[in-house]
Amino acid sequence: MESTSLKHLFSSYERNEKLFDEIFDKDNNVKQVYQKIFELYSGQSIDDFINLNNKSKSSFFNQGITFQVYNDDAKGHEKIFPFDLFPRIIDADEWKTIEQGVLQRSKALNRFIWDLYHNKHIIKAGIVPLELISSSSNYLRQMVNLDPPGGIYNHISGTDLIKHSDGKYYVLEDNIRSPSGVSYVIGNRNALKRALFGVFNHYQIHSVSNYAENLLEILESVKPKGVDVPNCVIMTPGVYNSAYYEHAYLAKTIGIELVEGRDLVVENDFVYMKTITGLERVDVIYRRIDDVFLDPLVFREDSALGVPGLFAAYKKGNVTLVNAPGTGVADDKAIYTFMPEIIKFYLGETPILNNVHTYHCSKPDDLKYVIENIQNLVIKPVDEAGGYGISIGNKLTKAEIEAVKKVVLEQPRKYIAQPIMSLSVHATYIDENKSFEQRHVDLRTFALLGNNKEFVLKGGLTRVALKKGNLIVNSSQGGGSKDTWVLKK
Amino acid sequence: MEMQYTVKYRAVHTCKTIVNEAYLQHIILPENNATQELISEIYTVPESCSLQKSINGFGFNSVKLHCKAPFKTIVFEAVFALKKIHEGVQKKESLINTSYQDLNSLEFRTDFETWLTPTDHTSLPEGCFSLFKILETASILEYCLALNSMISAYITLKSDMNPMPSKLGNVLSDAAGNARDLSHVLIAVARQNKLPARFVSGYLYENLKEQSGSQLHAWVEIYCPNSGWLGIDPSYNCLANQYYIKIAHGRDYTDCAPVKSIFYASGKHEVNCIVTVASQQ
Numbered sequence: 001m002e003s004t005s006l007k008h009l010f011s012s013y014e015r016n017e018k019l020f021d022e023i024f025d026k027d028n029n030v031k032q033v034y035q036k037i038f039e040l041y042s043g044q045s046i047d048d049f050i051n052l053n054n055k056s057k058s059s060f061f062n063q064g065i066t067f068q069v070y071n072d073d074a075k076g077h078e079k080i081f082p083f084d085l086f087p088r089i090i091d092a093d094e095w096k097t098i099e100q101g102v103l104q105r106s107k108a109l110n111r112f113i114w115d116l117y118h119n120k121h122i123i124k125a126g127i128v129p130l131e132l133i134s135s136s137s138n139y140l141r142q143m144v145n146l147d148p149p150g151g152i153y154n155h156i157s158g159t160d161l162i163k164h165s166d167g168k169y170y171v172l173e174d175n176i177r178s179p180s181g182v183s184y185v186i187g188n189r190n191a192l193k194r195a196l197f198g199v200f201n202h203y204q205i206h207s208v209s210n211y212a213e214n215l216l217e218i219l220e221s222v223k224p225k226g227v228d229v230p231n232c233v234i235m236t237p238g239v240y241n242s243a244y245y246e247h248a249y250l251a252k253t254i255g256i257e258l259v260e261g262r263d264l265v266v267e268n269d270f271v272y273m274k275t276i277t278g279l280e281r282v283d284v285i286y287r288r289i290d291d292v293f294l295d296p297l298v299f300r301e302d303s304a305l306g307v308p309g310l311f312a313a314y315k316k317g318n319v320t321l322v323n324a325p326g327t328g329v330a331d332d333k334a335i336y337t338f339m340p341e342i343i344k345f346y347l348g349e350t351p352i353l354n355n356v357h358t359y360h361c362s363k364p365d366d367l368k369y370v371i372e373n374i375q376n377l378v379i380k381p382v383d384e385a386g387g388y389g390i391s392i393g394n395k396l397t398k399a400e401i402e403a404v405k406k407v408v409l410e411q412p413r414k415y416i417a418q419p420i421m422s423l424s425v426h427a428t429y430i431d432e433n434k435s436f437e438q439r440h441v442d443l444r445t446f447a448l449l450g451n452n453k454e455f456v457l458k459g460g461l462t463r464v465a466l467k468k469g470n471l472i473v474n475s476s477q478g479g480g481s482k483d484t485w486v487l488k489k
Numbered sequence: 490m491e492m493q494y495t496v497k498y499r500a501v502h503t504c505k506t507i508v509n510e511a512y513l514q515h516i517i518l519p520e521n522n523a524t525q526e527l528i529s530e531i532y533t534v535p536e537s538c539s540l541q542k543s544i545n546g547f548g549f550n551s552v553k554l555h556c557k558a559p560f561k562t563i564v565f566e567a568v569f570a571l572k573k574i575h576e577g578v579q580k581k582e583s584l585i586n587t588s589y590q591d592l593n594s595l596e597f598r599t600d601f602e603t604w605l606t607p608t609d610h611t612s613l614p615e616g617c618f619s620l621f622k623i624l625e626t627a628s629i630l631e632y633c634l635a636l637n638s639m640i641s642a643y644i645t646l647k648s649d650m651n652p653m654p655s656k657l658g659n660v661l662s663d664a665a666g667n668a669r670d671l672s673h674v675l676i677a678v679a680r681q682n683k684l685p686a687r688f689v690s691g692y693l694y695e696n697l698k699e700q701s702g703s704q705l706h707a708w709v710e711i712y713c714p715n716s717g718w719l720g721i722d723p724s725y726n727c728l729a730n731q732y733y734i735k736i737a738h739g740r741d742y743t744d745c746a747p748v749k750s751i752f753y754a755s756g757k758h759e760v761n762c763i764v765t766v767a768s769q770q
């Protein structure tokens with residue numbers, strides 16, 4: 001089926017031959033997995049599609065699926081998460097590789113973090129430089145020699161993948177502090193079902209609604225010693241947090257309490273929740289606040305979000321924190337470079353997923369290369385998330401390049417650089433032009449690790465850069481998302 | 490030689506406005522180790538506060554007060570009795586044969602990473618990195634003693650205790666600081682010279698005729714390969730001996746600050762601590 005023969009929605013779809021298109025092959029034919037849905041969508045008139053699109057928007061509004069964006073004035077602005085009605089489809093074989101790959105990385109990272117807080121074999125073996133760890137602001141010395149319940153640090157991992165122009169998946173980063181977005185995966189599926197239920201009849205796809213029950217099983221599997229049926233809660237920084245919707249959504253769907261720091265109290269190194277019937281012990285806390293805010297008696301004294309005494313309760317093994325404090329040391333983008341070696345060192349396996357070549361600005365040779373080639377590179381701060389602080393070389397003016405050089409030279413340890421990867425593109429409905437156009441996409445997967453239990457959500461958050469040519473897909477930077485279908489075999 | 494001590498600690502927390510709830514963490518309990526043994530502990534707290542024993546981030550004992558009734562002033566007192574065994578300096582002679590090569594090995598630097606990495610309070614200002622460079626012709630013990638003497642001679646000891654540690658740059662330019670500041674300088678220089686060093690908070694028996702009371706003391710422990718941690722006090726240019734009662738150690742003062750307070754109120758808060766150490770030899 002040739003795109004040129006199509007009318008209506010795809011009539012103005014322009015293919016850039018240099019980019020990997022998820023829907024069309026090199027010969028402009030619709031790929032097999034997309035043929036049915038393409039046919040169904042192509043049969044719609046523009047007016048019909050506008051109606052459906054509005055229906056999906058109101059579905060998000062009615063579900064309260066919003067997020068906060070912070071501007072320079074530090075004030076949060078609530079936005080509805082843009083959603084695209086054309087799903088991304090991943091076939092069973094392709095997904096198998098992704099699933100095995102992200103699980104491999106999660107397991108290797110867990111072993112790595114354990115090692116960093118115990119014997120540090122990987123450093124002594126000369127594989128990961130000591131300076132990379134000692135200079136990391138996320139390496140918590142308070143965690144040294146502490147054994148987290150079940151031996152798990154990164155219970156929840158969010159791995160960001162892209163498909164390059166060579167058609168292969170590459171990992172952009174591993175998010176193991178508080179990866180967010182899973183509620184949007186489920187929200188996207190619900191919205192698409194409400195708007196276009198019929199299209200689901202043509203595909204056998206995996207459900208994503210089982211995430212909540214698997215998360216609860218993971219939380220319960222890492223209960224403190226001596227606890228029979230653990231009381232699990234989700235701890236949120238509060239309604240002003242950008243991911244508050246997700247915190248509330250997960251608590252509701254799992255069926256556990258959503259608490260803020262002020263709802264908890266520590267007595268004799270045990271954590272309790274204040275309820276109208278008195279104090280109720282808490283055993284497992286899925287915390288969605290950063291390490292430094294957890295306990296004002298140990299970390300930031302001015303933290304009003306945390307609970308005084310929480311870390312002592314954790315250190316004594318009376319409560320489990322998910323993810324474990326100090327996990328962020330492996331979330332550092334400078335560590336990412338060593339992932340192939342980390343996987344080989346701990347698991348004795350070859351990495352299943354590719355890494356993007358990365359330059360460490362802390363290395364003199366790499367720094368020299370980066371400074372001389374900024375226009376061809378993406379410069380990223382090692383400890384930021386949400387797409388903040390990223391500079392894409394070929395989009396910068398001369399003055400901006402000079403400004404980036406200055407900040408990199410001032411704090412080289414804080415930056416890495418990568419070649420500008422060509423993210424694959426996917427047909428995306430663009431409101432302003434009332435048609436489908438190519439837009440860059442990535443994929444965030446969600447993996448769970450527990451005590452003798454593991455789970456990868458068969459689906460994910462396909463993020464879309466809604467501005468033409470833009471490579472930053474983060475919601476905080478104006479990105480949207482798509483439902484992601486993983487086909488059953 | 491065995492010494493017996495009685496330590497009295499008194500902290501007065503005052504807030505300008507009424508406080509409805511507060512957490513007051515005191516890291517004041519002498520640790521049990523090879524040279525000291527806690528015999529008894531007695532606490533006096535207001536009825537409106539609950540007292541709980543816990544640990545700090547590095548596992549040292551703490552005493553926490555959870556004050557749930559409105560107050561403006563809280564007085565907390567503790568009395569500790571303990572035995573101290575005089576270690577003797579002969580044991581330290583093993584330090585003389587210490588090799589400097591160990592300090593450069595990756596294994597050593599990795600094992601002692603926590604005590605070799607500068608913190609905000611133990612980072613030397615620019616231009617001071619070559620301060621008191623290690624001379625490998627001397628033993629590590631000799632180097633430590635010389636470094637201690639240099640800091641002790643160069644920086645005048647002040648008795649005032651600001652709530653927060655001074656910046657090292659100011660301590661060095663003013664050539665004056667309290668025990669905490671001198672300890673931070675010694676730690677910074679030791680770490681710069683690849684010697685693991687940690688901040689120690691504790692009590693010092695000063696053998697004064699009149700016990701008018703003082704504050705908690707601070708000194709340093711430096712790790713010497715093949716020998717262990719060596720207590721060293723830049724305030725009085727000596728090795729820590731039977732008069733030094735250790736409470737806790739950390740990377741710097743903030744890891745083992747005697748008092749950390751969380752007040753659920755607005756307004757300025759002050760804490761005044763008085764310590765008396767009496768001995769029965």
